[in-house]
Amino acid sequence: MRLVSGELIKLESLAEQDTFVHKCHPAIKIIVTFLFIIISVSGGRYQLASPIALLAYPWLLSTLSATPLKILHQRFIWALPFPVFAGIANLIFEQAPLYTLGGISISYGLVSLIVLVLKTYLTVIAVLLLLATTRWQDIFAVCERCHIPQIFCQTLTLIYRYLAVLTDEAWRMYHSYLLRAPRKKAIHFKDMGTFCGQLILRSFDRASRLYAAMKCRGWNSSSSVASKQPLVFSDLVYLFCSLCAVIVLTAIF
Amino acid sequence: MLKTTDLCAGYNMAADILHNLNISICEGECVAIVGKNGAGKSSLLLTLVGIVAINGGNIKVCGLDVTKANLPEIRKRAGLVFQNPDDQLFMPTVYDDIAFGPRNYGCSEDIVKSTVLEIASQFDISELLQRNAYRLSGGEKRLAALAAVLVMQPQLLLLDEPSSFLDPCARRRLIDLLRDLPQTKLIATHDLDLALDLCQRVIILNQGSIAADGNCQELLRDQALLNINGLELPLSLMNYQISNI
Structure with a gap:
C-alpha cells in the first residue's frame, strides 16, 4: 500500500527536474507521446524491426530528461503479464517458421509474442516518460484547454491526489493491525470487512479535511492550479525533431 | 475584526x-481558545471560515457576514492553519503548496513566485x-x-493546535515566529x-459554550476554574507554585 503512494511520489519528484525536456510545453509532450504510441502500435504483428528501432526513442528521451530507465522498467514489470498472456497462445497456434537463425527456426507465434511485448513496452514507457517529465496538474490543465469538460479534469485531479491519501490511511491501519496481531502476516479474512469499512470511513474523513483546507485557500470547482506556460519556439523545435526522429526510425526499419 | x-x-x-457564542475580537489581539477535547474549539474555527454550517446567530469576519456569497473573500482575509499539516499539504512540492492559494486567487506567476520566495525566506x-x-x-x-x-x-490568522506534532525546539521557534506576526x-x-x-486574552469553552473570557x-492561574472545565494549570505555573512551596 505504501508502495503505491511511494511510486506516485517518486514519479512526481522526477517531474520536478529542470532539464530541457521538463521545460517543454506539456501540450507538446502530450502530442509527441500520443503520436509515438500510435506509430508504435500501428506496425504489423510480425514486423519486428520497427518496434526494435523505436526503442531508441525512450532511451534518448530518458537520457535527455535525466530520468533513470531502471525506475520506469520497475513499473513496466507490472504491465508485462498482460501482453505475455495475450500472446502466449500464438506460440501454440502459429508454429510455422518465419526466420531461421543459426539453424534454429523462429516461429510466427514467437515473433508475434515478441512484437506484442515490445509494443506494450513502448506504449507503457512512453506514458511513464510523460509522467516523469510533466507535472500531473499541467497534464490536466492541457486537457482542460483541449475542451475536455472541466468536471472530468477536476475529478481526475482530485482522484489522483486522493489515491495518495487512501494508500497513506491504508498503510497506517495495516501496520497498526499487524503490531497488535504479531502472529499474522497479513490482515485475516474475518477482519477484512471491518478493515475495508473503516478504511473507507477514515479516508473519507481525511479527504473531507483536505478538501476543506483547499477551500480555505480559495479553491473552487473552476480553479486551475496549473501554471499557464506559453508556447515558445523551442517547443516547436522539440515537436518537429521528435516526430522526424520517430518517422525516420520507422521508415528505415 | 471578528464578532459572533x-x-x-x-x-x-x-x-x-x-x-449561543458571543465573541468579539479587536484588530491586533491575540486570543487563545482553550477547552477539553470535544469542547468545540476546532469547530468554532471551521465555522468562522464557513466550513461548519451556522444554525443560528451570525458571524462577522473582517467586516463581512459569513454567508455563501462572501466566503471567497472571507477565506482570503482569514487564514486557517489546520491541526494536522498532512490535511493541509497536498501538492507535489512545498513550493506548489505555498503557491496554491495565490494561484487560486488569480495572481500572475511572477507575483506568485516572488511572494512564495519571500515567505519561504521569512x-x-x-x-x-x-x-x-x-x-x-x-x-x-x-x-x-x-x-x-x-x-x-x-x-486574521486562525490556528488549530499549532504546537501539536512539534518537539520543544520547533515549538519554541513557532512561538517566536507567531509572536512577530x-x-x-x-x-x-x-x-x-x-x-x-x-x-x-483567553476564552475557555466547555461543551460548546463560553465558560470564561x-x-x-x-x-x-485559576485552578478551580480550569478543573471545572477539564483543564489543568499550565506547566510553567505549576513549576512556579512548586518552587514557591
Whole structure:
C-alpha cells in the first residue's frame, strides 16, 4: 500500500527536474507521446524491426530528461503479464517458421509474442516518460484547454491526489493491525470487512479535511492550479525533431 | 475584526456543537481558545471560515457576514492553519503548496513566485521548496502549512493546535515566529503554556459554550476554574507554585 503512494511520489519528484525536456510545453509532450504510441502500435504483428528501432526513442528521451530507465522498467514489470498472456497462445497456434537463425527456426507465434511485448513496452514507457517529465496538474490543465469538460479534469485531479491519501490511511491501519496481531502476516479474512469499512470511513474523513483546507485557500470547482506556460519556439523545435526522429526510425526499419 | 452574535453551529441542523457564542475580537489581539477535547474549539474555527454550517446567530469576519456569497473573500482575509499539516499539504512540492492559494486567487506567476520566495525566506524554509511535503519532518510541515496560509496575507490568522506534532525546539521557534506576526490571531489549543506565552486574552469553552473570557494570566492561574472545565494549570505555573512551596 505504501508502495503505491511511494511510486506516485517518486514519479512526481522526477517531474520536478529542470532539464530541457521538463521545460517543454506539456501540450507538446502530450502530442509527441500520443503520436509515438500510435506509430508504435500501428506496425504489423510480425514486423519486428520497427518496434526494435523505436526503442531508441525512450532511451534518448530518458537520457535527455535525466530520468533513470531502471525506475520506469520497475513499473513496466507490472504491465508485462498482460501482453505475455495475450500472446502466449500464438506460440501454440502459429508454429510455422518465419526466420531461421543459426539453424534454429523462429516461429510466427514467437515473433508475434515478441512484437506484442515490445509494443506494450513502448506504449507503457512512453506514458511513464510523460509522467516523469510533466507535472500531473499541467497534464490536466492541457486537457482542460483541449475542451475536455472541466468536471472530468477536476475529478481526475482530485482522484489522483486522493489515491495518495487512501494508500497513506491504508498503510497506517495495516501496520497498526499487524503490531497488535504479531502472529499474522497479513490482515485475516474475518477482519477484512471491518478493515475495508473503516478504511473507507477514515479516508473519507481525511479527504473531507483536505478538501476543506483547499477551500480555505480559495479553491473552487473552476480553479486551475496549473501554471499557464506559453508556447515558445523551442517547443516547436522539440515537436518537429521528435516526430522526424520517430518517422525516420520507422521508415528505415 | 471578528464578532459572533448568538452563534449556534453544528455539522447538521439537528445537533449544535456551539451554543449561543458571543465573541468579539479587536484588530491586533491575540486570543487563545482553550477547552477539553470535544469542547468545540476546532469547530468554532471551521465555522468562522464557513466550513461548519451556522444554525443560528451570525458571524462577522473582517467586516463581512459569513454567508455563501462572501466566503471567497472571507477565506482570503482569514487564514486557517489546520491541526494536522498532512490535511493541509497536498501538492507535489512545498513550493506548489505555498503557491496554491495565490494561484487560486488569480495572481500572475511572477507575483506568485516572488511572494512564495519571500515567505519561504521569512520562515527559513527556502531549501524545502522543491521537496515533497510527505517527506518533511513535523516541524517543517508545520512551517510549510503556516507559510501556505500567510502567503495570502490574511488579516486574521486562525490556528488549530499549532504546537501539536512539534518537539520543544520547533515549538519554541513557532512561538517566536507567531509572536512577530502582526495579524490578529485566534489560537485553539490545549497547550496552555503556549497560550500564556502568546496571548493576552483567553476564552475557555466547555461543551460548546463560553465558560470564561478574560485576561490570560488571570484565568489560567485559576485552578478551580480550569478543573471545572477539564483543564489543568499550565506547566510553567505549576513549576512556579512548586518552587514557591
